[in-house]
Amino acid sequence: MADDQNGQLLNAISRARWFAGKGRRAELTGHTRLGWLTDLDQWPAVRLEIIEISYPPDEDPEPAEGQEPGMRAEPVDAPGSALRQAQGTSGAIPYELYQVPVSYHRAPVPELAHAELARLDDADLGSVVGYDATQDPAACRILLTALLDARRVREPDSEVRFTPTDTEGLSADDDPQPFRGQQSNTSIMFGETAMLKVFRRLELGRNLDIETHEALNKAGVADVARLYGWIDAGWRHHGHDVRADLGMLVEKLIGAEDGWGLALDVLAQGRSFAEESARLGRALAEIHAALRDAFPVATTSGERTAQTMTERFEVARAIAPALDAYADGVLATFGRLGAGTLDVQRVHGDFHLGQTLRTPAGWKIIDFEGEPAKTLAERLEPDSVWRDIAGMLRSFDYAGASVPGPGSAAWVADCRTAFLDAYAGGGLDADDAAVLRAYETDKAVYEVVYEVRNRPDWVHIPVGAVAALSEQTPSGTQAVRSDPTGDKE
Ligand SMILES: Nc1ncnc2c1ncn2[C@@H]1O[C@H](COP(=O)(O)OP(=O)(O)O)[C@@H](O)[C@H]1O
Numbered sequence: 001m002a003d004d005q006n007g008q009l010l011n012a013i014s015r016a017r018w019f020a021g022k023g024r025r026a027e028l029t030g031h032t033r034l035g036w037l038t039d040l041d042q043w044p045a046v047r048l049e050i051i052e053i054s055y056p057p058d059e060d061p062e063p064a065e066g067q068e069p070g071m072r073a074e075p076v077d078a079p080g081s082a083l084r085q086a087q088g089t090s091g092a093i094p095y096e097l098y099q100v101p102v103s104y105h106r107a108p109v110p111e112l113a114h115a116e117l118a119r120l121d122d123a124d125l126g127s128v129v130g131y132d133a134t135q136d137p138a139a140c141r142i143l144l145t146a147l148l149d150a151r152r153v154r155e156p157d158s159e160v161r162f163t164p165t166d167t168e169g170l171s172a173d174d175d176p177q178p179f180r181g182q183q184s185n186t187s188i189m190f191g192e193t194a195m196l197k198v199f200r201r202l203e204l205g206r207n208l209d210i211e212t213h214e215a216l217n218k219a220g221v222a223d224v225a226r227l228y229g230w231i232d233a234g235w236r237h238h239g240h241d242v243r244a245d246l247g248m249l250v251e252k253l254i255g256a257e258d259g260w261g262l263a264l265d266v267l268a269q270g271r272s273f274a275e276e277s278a279r280l281g282r283a284l285a286e287i288h289a290a291l292r293d294a295f296p297v298a299t300t301s302g303e304r305t306a307q308t309m310t311e312r313f314e315v316a317r318a319i320a321p322a323l324d325a326y327a328d329g330v331l332a333t334f335g336r337l338g339a340g341t342l343d344v345q346r347v348h349g350d351f352h353l354g355q356t357l358r359t360p361a362g363w364k365i366i367d368f369e370g371e372p373a374k375t376l377a378e379r380l381e382p383d384s385v386w387r388d389i390a391g392m393l394r395s396f397d398y399a400g401a402s403v404p405g406p407g408s409a410a411w412v413a414d415c416r417t418a419f420l421d422a423y424a425g426g427g428l429d430a431d432d433a434a435v436l437r438a439y440e441t442d443k444a445v446y447e448v449v450y451e452v453r454n455r456p457d458w459v460h461i462p463v464g465a466v467a468a469l470s471e472q473t474p475s476g477t478q479a480v481r482s483d484p485t486g487d488k489e
């Protein structure tokens with residue numbers, strides 16, 4: 001019976017948009033049922049569940065460095081930094097954990113047929129049908145109510161905590177609607193007020209999106225959504241105490257237009273996006289300043305940065321041999337970082353037009369989780385602000401390449417100038433330009449790999465950028481100035 005349940009569940013999960021193991025032989029190797037959020041005579045019965053997915057060794061021939069074969073969870077006994085260290089330098093845990101909130105009904109519910117997970121005999125409930133709770137309005141209301149009520153659900157081996165921070169004006173009567181747009185997690189919109197983002201692939205430790213929103217809200221930065229609260233849990237996993245953030249409730253941004261779609265429309269209509277680019281530059285500068293105050297800052301050597309970029313390039317070449325032709329120019333560009341130092345701090349990490357929403361109240365920046373291909377440990381490392389600046393410049397280039405035409409190159413150049421001027425308050429000197437060139441090249445190399453793996457038809461866009469950047473390396477400059485705002489302590 002348990003095998004049958006696992007089979008049904010695995011089958012349902014494998015088809016979900018958020019499942020990262022498509023095309024691989026996945027096995028369901030663990031199932032943690034957190035405490036009931038509902039009384040046992042209440043329907044639907046709702047519970048958050050965590051599914052462990054593993055892959056046969058031949059599906060994953062390169063386990064993360066430093067991990068013993070067969071190693072499971074690392075010891076994680078304290079919140080915050082200890083968790084990070086535990087997950088830390090050796091990279092990701094050697095399996096994936098997915099969160100599946102389940103809504104159990106006594107009989108099939110035709111309107112939820114698309115969200116069915118399994119039919120089973122549950123130890124507490126008897127014969128039931130389990131549905132993806134994010135698709136069941138009754139279950140969504142139970143989740144929101146638990147958050148508004150700051151519930152703690154304790155079991156001998158687990159605890160689920162709902163932590164509201166700023167929920168005045170929110171009501172559990174707000175109509176829940178699953179978000180239908182593109183995303184890696186699952187969001188539920190509550191009326192016109194709030195959005196609950198349910199994290200799917202879990203990482204042990206603090207979620208970067210929650211942590212960054214909390215810090216930026218505290219600093220009074222208006223360029224991000226307000227954080228209304230979060231859900232986290234602690235549980236025993238393979239004999240260790242672990243904890244993870246499970247979801248975040250944020251302000252629903254009303255009248256939000258996706259920056260990528262907007263830029264493409266504007267370009268297709270032959271209109272300028274320069275003023276919007278300048279606003280994005282100012283928003284990013286404000287966010288960076290607040291992140292400098294809220295999180296640790298450090299200095300790193302240009303040499304170390306060049307080394308990291310070079311290593312990333314070598315990995316990318318093996319995946320995309322088209323990069324070989326540009327190796328000399330790319331390596332020379334990275335090499336120009338060598339003599340100086342770089343200030344590093346908490347940054348967005350994957351800043352592009354798709355991470356921006358234009359609202360009547362101005363641009364809002366979302367999704368502070370960094371590049372999806374990096375481990376949490378890598379994404380926690382402070383980085384240079386040039387990472388985000390380069391990310392947006394690459395995005396303007398993508399927009400130009402996606403709407404080719406006689407005016408596209410000039411449109412991209414205008415966006416670029418307006419964004420840089422607004423961010424840095426003037427032109428860049430040769431040293432800044434050299435650092436920016438290295439970061440743009442590194443980002444384009446990352447994009448080549450991203451496109452090979454996700455959208456092979458788009459790979460010509462970043463390959464074209466690598467070609468252009470490698471031919472135009474600035475000459476005669478060795479020193480690195482690390483703060484493009486010129487606003488250094
Ligand atoms: N606060 C918000 N209000 C309204 N819509 C939002 C909000 N945050 C995100 N969105 C919408 O949800 C989409 C996915 O958000 P994102 O944070 O990138 O999710 P994921 O990390 O799951 O991919 C965005 O492109 C945007 O359309």
Ligand SMILES: O=P(O)(O)O[C@H]1O[C@H](CO)[C@@H](O[C@H]2O[C@H](CO)[C@@H](O)[C@H](O)[C@H]2O)[C@H](O)[C@H]1O
Nearest residue numbers: 260350352353354371372391394395398447450
């Ligand atoms: O939004 P995510 O964090 O999932 O970012 C990943 O996917 C992005 C594509 O959706 C990808 O962005 C690349 O394509 C964009 C156009 O679709 C373009 O605006 C970006 O500049 C380009 O990097 C991103 O790199 C990847 O991490």
